[in-house]
Amino acid sequence: MKIEKVKEIWREHFSSAPEQLKKMSEVNGLISAFNANIDAVIKISGSRIEKIISDFKLDTELLLQEGEQSINTVEDSIRGLIKCFKGGIAEEWLIADKEVFDWLNENIGYDKLQMGGQGGIVANVMATCGVNDVYVHTASSPVEQSKLFQNLPNLKNVNPVGELQKAFDIDRSDDVPLIHWIIEFDINDTLVIGGKTITCPKSNRFIGTYDPLNFRLAIDEAFSKKMSEPSTKFEYIILSGYQMLKEKLNDGITGAERVEVSIEAVNQWRKNNPESILHFEIASTRDKVIRKYLVDNLAPKSDSIGFNERELIDILEVIGEQELAGRCDKETSSSNLFEGMLKVFKYTGCERMQLHMFGLYVTLQKKGYRITPMQNRKGMQLAANIAATKAGTGAIDSHGILLWSMDKDVSDKGIRELEDLSNKLSNLFGENELVLSGIFENEEIEIIAVPTILIDKPITLVGMGDTISSISLVGAR
Numbered sequence: 001m002k003i004e005k006v007k008e009i010w011r012e013h014f015s016s017a018p019e020q021l022k023k024m025s026e027v028n029g030l031i032s033a034f035n036a037n038i039d040a041v042i043k044i045s046g047s048r049i050e051k052i053i054s055d056f057k058l059d060t061e062l063l064l065q066e067g068e069q070s071i072n073t074v075e076d077s078i079r080g081l082i083k084c085f086k087g088g089i090a091e092e093w094l095i096a097d098k099e100v101f102d103w104l105n106e107n108i109g110y111d112k113l114q115m116g117g118q119g120g121i122v123a124n125v126m127a128t129c130g131v132n133d134v135y136v137h138t139a140s141s142p143v144e145q146s147k148l149f150q151n152l153p154n155l156k157n158v159n160p161v162g163e164l165q166k167a168f169d170i171d172r173s174d175d176v177p178l179i180h181w182i183i184e185f186d187i188n189d190t191l192v193i194g195g196k197t198i199t200c201p202k203s204n205r206f207i208g209t210y211d212p213l214n215f216r217l218a219i220d221e222a223f224s225k226k227m228s229e230p231s232t233k234f235e236y237i238i239l240s241g242y243q244m245l246k247e248k249l250n251d252g253i254t255g256a257e258r259v260e261v262s263i264e265a266v267n268q269w270r271k272n273n274p275e276s277i278l279h280f281e282i283a284s285t286r287d288k289v290i291r292k293y294l295v296d297n298l299a300p301k302s303d304s305i306g307f308n309e310r311e312l313i314d315i316l317e318v319i320g321e322q323e324l325a326g327r328c329d330k331e332t333s334s335s336n337l338f339e340g341m342l343k344v345f346k347y348t349g350c351e352r353m354q355l356h357m358f359g360l361y362v363t364l365q366k367k368g369y370r371i372t373p374m375q376n377r378k379g380m381q382l383a384a385n386i387a388a389t390k391a392g393t394g395a396i397d398s399h400g401i402l403l404w405s406m407d408k409d410v411s412d413k414g415i416r417e418l419e420d421l422s423n424k425l426s427n428l429f430g431e432n433e434l435v436l437s438g439i440f441e442n443e444e445i446e447i448i449a450v451p452t453i454l455i456d457k458p459i460t461l462v463g464m465g466d467t468i469s470s471i472s473l474v475g476a477r
């Protein structure tokens with residue numbers, strides 16, 4: 001079938017978006033925890049990177065070396081940036097040393113401050129979509145942080161006396177601002193270094209993070225207490241913020257202990273809301289011990305997990321699937337990644353998982369899961385629309401703008417990935433209609449795949465995964 005015809009069919013599928021969006025305002029309560037922070041965002045050009053290197057006489061050899069994915073020196077921060085620029089990839093490295101953070105602040109600066117952290121981003125998106133009520137956890141809520149929340153009455157946090165209040169209005173003035181550096185770069189931009197020209201193959205970002213509270217998954221007691229009260233009702237919990245943990249933390253405790261503390265808190269919250277759906281967004285967890293711990297201990301307790309292509313490959317690496325991880329890394333196609341999803345599905349026993357890759361979203365779930373394949377597809381379509389709006393307009397800060405991308409078609413790239421996945425399913429399970437319907441099911445599993453709308457020159461990409469995962473889930477009704 002011609003690609004134009006396939007697009008037409010998907011245009012018809014996508015027409016359900018307004019109705020799905022309306023359904024989101026029927027949701028009774030959602031908790032988004034744990035990490036919110038301030039993102040200092042800057043768009044950087046190849047020539048600016050060249051200038052930084054020459055102005056500060058940075059050692060080019062060090063900058064081009066492979067090394068640890070963490071920032072201990074100024075060179076490390078630029079090394080990470082170059083690596084991402086060169087590969088067109090997204091990575092987040094932790095900044096160990098406050099001095100390096102101060103150097104970045106002084107010498108690179110930022111264009112704007114915006115809501116950061118999966119927890120904060122998800123809370124804003126959910127509140128804008130109309131979810132009633134959204135409870136957002138913050139490790140720190142100085143005014144600078146609170147003002148990055150949407151100014152909406154349905155978005156709440158706890159105030160200094162432990163009462164629920166509009167998140168935008170909260171002033172826990174003794175708290176410290178937690179700032180992450182988001183350095184974005186553009187496709188086709190070039191950078192000359194060590195006599196070689198590097199061309200950036202895909203617009204993306206590098207994140208340098210200095211965040212002493214979220215580094216140890218600090219949990220606000222007052223918030224936790226409020227969530228455990230019988231009067232707090234919710235249908236979903238979206239968990240994130242574990243990716244900054246390390247095997248050993250400064251104060252002698254381990255990252256694993258912090259994970260356990262959080263699981264206990266979540267169990268308390270759920271006591272009065274046992275039917276709630278628990279989703280865990282895995283994010284880019286650099287520390288392999290923690291990554292494995294999360295896959296072994298948190299993913300199996302979750303009703304749903306979400307990851308992008310890189311994060312999936314990272315999971316494969318720690319569950320004894322190095323060969324497949326290598327193959328996915330070399331050829332990051334939907335068919336290879338789907339094989340990876342099957343492995344993670346089996347390994348964790350988690351009943352629903354979603355991959356958001358470039359061009360395609362894929363959900364794999366147990367047959368008969370409480371969200372039907374069609375509900376999933378509609379949620380994923382809505383997510384594709386809103387993600388495209390975010391990329392195309394730069395911000396999704398009013399309800400009215402959410403469906404800005406409604407007149408756009410799904411991408412060629414997305415359809416190619418969908419075809420690739422459909423072929424894979426033919427090999428594994430036999431004939432299927434995936435390309436046209438986006439749905440395949442057999443006795444054991446249900447697979448839902450949705451090609452996405454791609455925006456040529458995205459204004460922003462940060463927070464895309466969080467937006468996609470949460471809308472795909474909560475918009476699936």
Ligand code: GLC
Nearest residue numbers: 039116117118180209462463
């Ligand atoms: C990570 C970053 C945060 C960013 C978020 C987007 O949590 O630390 O700064 O906002 O990813 O997904």
